Amino acid sequence: MFSVTVRDHFMIAHSFAGDVFGPAQKLHGATYVVDVEFRREDLDTDGVVVDIGRAGDALRSLLAELNFRNLDELPEFEGRNTTTEFMARVIFDRMAARLEAGELGPSAAGLHSLRVTLHESHVAWASYDAGLPAAAAARG
Numbered sequence: 001m002f003s004v005t006v007r008d009h010f011m012i013a014h015s016f017a018g019d020v021f022g023p024a025q026k027l028h029g030a031t032y033v034v035d036v037e038f039r040r041e042d043l044d045t046d047g048v049v050v051d052i053g054r055a056g057d058a059l060r061s062l063l064a065e066l067n068f069r070n071l072d073e074l075p076e077f078e079g080r081n082t083t084t085e086f087m088a089r090v091i092f093d094r095m096a097a098r099l100e101a102g103e104l105g106p107s108a109a110g111l112h113s114l115r116v117t118l119h120e121s122h123v124a125w126a127s128y129d130a131g132l133p134a135a136a137a138a139r140g
Helices: 019-025 052-064 084-100 106-110 133-139
Strands: 002-014 028-040 113-119 125-131
Touching (some): 002 052
Antiparallel strands (some): 113 125
């Protein structure tokens, strides 16, 4: 399996519901470093996994939608704890939608799976990893 990873970051504010979160139940900020790993079984005809420039641009654009936002105020997250794990899945789904829309170019057609990792700090992070629906359909 071949892979290419792009990295960017975003800053948010949010709060959590539930005693398990202790002081994080109050509004607080987080800065996430985000890695998106694109994977495929074979390189494309140009010898790449994905156009790394387009991948970086797509991630930057995707994160701009969340950057400097209070996630508690966004309707799509109403009633949800926007934990690091939850946000890894959100970013995965949004990147998968951009892939399906063709935003990453023709080399992205051969992608097998993605892993999205949000680094909360230098000692804690969470990931979401799954196959891509288009890859599953192509395999039959």
